[in-house]
Amino acid sequence: MIKIFIAATLGSLGFGLMFGNRGIKLLISALGGSVCWGAYLLAGHFDAAGFLQVLIAALAAALYAEIMARVLKAPATVFSLIAAMPLVPGSSLYRTMDAVLSTDREAALRFGISTVTDAAAIAVGIVAVSLIFKYASRLQRLAKRAEK
C-alpha cells in the first residue's frame, strides 16, 4: 500500500513536471497526488466505491488545490488537475480495449462504464469545489461592500 502511495505521488510529480510547474508549485502539486490518494483510501475504508469514491478523492484534491492557490497566489488549475492525476482512468481505458479485443462484451461494458464515470467524477469534484470557492469569495466581497 505504501508502494502505491509513493507511486501516486511520484506520478503527480511527473505530470507536474510535464505540465510546466516548477519550484515550490511543483512540490505542492505533487503532494496533491498524495492528498488525493489518501482521500481515496480513506473513502474506501468507509465503504465508498466506484463513482462515489473517485468523487470524494477529487473533492479532496480540488479543496487542497483551492487552498494552496490562495496561499501561493496562483490559479487553482495549476494544482487541481495534477493532484487528481492518480484518479485518471488509464487502467480502465486499457482494460476496456483489452476486453473488446477478446470479445468479452460483459467486461468491456463494465470497464467502459467505469472509465466514463471515473472521468465524470473527477470533473464534477473539481468544478463543484471551484464554484463553491467562487461564490464564497463573491459573497465576502458583497458583505464588505455592505459594511461600508
Added chain:
Amino acid sequence: MDEIMRCVVDIGEEMLRSGAEVRRVEDSMERMFAAYGARRSDVLAIASGIHVTVVSADGRTLTQTRRVRTVSNNYGKVDALNALSRAVCEGKPEAGEIRTRLSAITDAKRESPVWRFLGGILGAAAFAVFFGGTVADGLIAALISLPYTASELWLRRPDMNPVVYNFMWSLLMGLLAHASVAMGFGGHVDMIMIGCIMLPIPGALVTASLRDMLLGDTITGALRLSEALLMAVAIAAGFAAAILICTGVR
C-alpha cells in the same frame, strides 16, 4: 491603444494556448481593457480562437481576431500570464514593457529539456507501478517514455492531426512494450502499456472540457470534449493494434 490592444490579445492568446479556462481568458482580457479606459469591450473566446471588439477611450472601435490551433497544458505559463495580467491592470505599463514581460514568459519554455524527460519517466514509471506492475515494469515504461517525450518536444507541430499523432505513438509504444518483454526485460506487458497509456491520455482535457461546460462555456467544452474522446479512442486503437500485431487474434 492599438499597440496596447495587440499586447492584451497576445496575452489572451498565450493563456488559451497554455490550457487556461476560457472564462479566465475572457475575464483577464476584459479587465485589462477596462484598466486602459476602454468604454466597452466584448471578448468572445472559444477553444479555437479569440474575437475582440473594443471601444477605446477616444471613441474608436477596434477589432481583432485570433485563430488558436494547439492547446498544450502548461500550468506554469498560465500562472505567469495570470500574474502578468494582474500587474497590467494595476500598473498600466506602456506597450513596450508589456511586450518585454510577455516575451520573457513565452521564451521561458526554452529551458533545459531534462525536466520534461524526467516528467515523462516519472509519469510512466510511477503509474505502471501504481496500477499493479513491478519496479522492472516501471523501468521499461520509463525507457519507452523517452522517445515519446522527445517527439512531444521537437517533432510535434501545431498542424499535426492529434488523432493520427496519438494513434501512431500508442501503436509504437505498444510495440516497444511487447518487444522489451519478448527480449526478456520486464514481466507484464499489460502493466508496461498501462504506464505508457497515461502519457498521451487526455485526462486533463476531459476535466477541463467538463469544467468549461459546467461554468457556462458550452461551445468550448463540447469542442474540447469531442477532441478528448477522439484522442482516447485513437490511443486505445493504437495499443489494440500493437496487441493484434504481436499476439494475433485471440
